[in-house]
Amino acid sequence: MVNQETTKTSELVKDHEASYKKDLGYWNSTLSYLAEKDPEFFEIYKKLVATPYKNNILDAKSRELINVALSSAPTNLSTDTLRTHIENAIDQGATEKEILEVFKLVSVLGMHTCAVGVPILVEETGAFADAKLDAHQEELKEKFIQKMGYWHSFRDTLLLNDEQFFESYYQFLTNPWENDILSPKLKEFIYIAVDIATTHLFAVGTRVHIQSALRQGATFEEIMEVLKITSAQGVDTFYAGIPILRSVLAEKGNK
Template sequence: MGTHNTISFEMARERFIQDRGTWSPSWEAVGSLDPTFLDAYRKLSTIPSRSGHLEPKVQELIFLAVDANATHLFAAGVEPHLKRALELGATREELTEVLELIATLGIHAMNIGVPILVEELRVAGLDDEASLDGHQQELKAEFTRTRGYWHEFWEDILRLAPDMFEAYVEFSSVPWRSGPLSPKVKELIYIAFDTAATHLYEPGLRLHIKNALGYGATAGEILEVMEIASTLGIHGPLTAAPALVELTNTDTPQQNAASDEEGQA
């Protein structure tokens, strides 16, 4: 990290704690290596809270979706965001629903893979392109009714793998049938992990932005989800900085001011 610091470690730490309300050994390590970098991250990470398009509780749900989804799994951030969400009034049921929503990410293997399979089957003359039968039409109607949309990429999945599609309809519909979060917030959760740099699933991102707008989301709210997702890059320094400090420790600041709570990025 850089050596041309323009702010002291003590000042950077004070500002960070004041604005973010958290501190940890990992933040201590990042700040001790380069307080200017820590202060710059503080400014970046507090943009969503300053703009305030989403209520603080929903912001924490977005942070949780970014940290806990299967393409990122930043374990050190999960518990702090769960705790903060609970402090802000989130219920166990709401947090459970976030976990259920992010669990749908795995189906993107089918969303990406099946269209490619169909293209190659057609090139090889092996795709009979059969129409949906009566049961498949019922599954399509059920998905549309429960999830509130239909997209063409589901068509071939339903046609070629109806058992998988039927099981996925049941699996993905659980939070839509019984979850307490509004449809708009559900769609913002999907946007969070689709737009995250560890996933970047463009078809789903486009679809869920459209759905969120249909449920009344504003451009500011959707941008705020993207701003929160944009902060996940700090998890690299948070993970590596403590080891760097330990391996090169000479005159870094004392770490006795650090709390036991892990980083809330």
């Protein structure tokens, strides 16, 4: 009886694997565990994460590059899902250069420390409250706006406080925009994803990059797909938790 049940479970997991691979293009031990231990929930899980893949509003490579961005973001750093999505992105035709460009775009997220922290510091200290940019600083500001299409007042403070730091930040931010390895619209989708991710929820940046994406020709439906892909980030809980759960259970079972 036990062997029959084991065989039946194994066959069911194989069916889940085949269906999941067909829809999403990948499979791993975390998914196997869910399919085996809780097949009813697995179907719910699959329905959630597979919807953007079935809609085909975004192309397969773009979907995976957005997932690479979400997994590699400094607010997440989910190495297990990152490997899965890098492998899947390459399977969908992504190149090494394209994936590196994703990393470059996402790494600038660290500057949100200044985006949030500098205005608070100015409010609490009054520093540079009445200061005006000089001619050279105005030129740097205009150069930034011409390149990126947006500005926020915290950058005025960066300029007034440390021009060298501002220029290095500008170069770091704009380097991926000096080439066409990724399309401008996809770059904005990546920015939207990492800004609105559950682990960040940076509303100011989300609005800026939705506006920029619309200027690049993005549609409501496309941006909605980015939000759907991003909302599935919660499944990283399983990728972090299940290996630890299995390890602890194995240790307890050996005692």
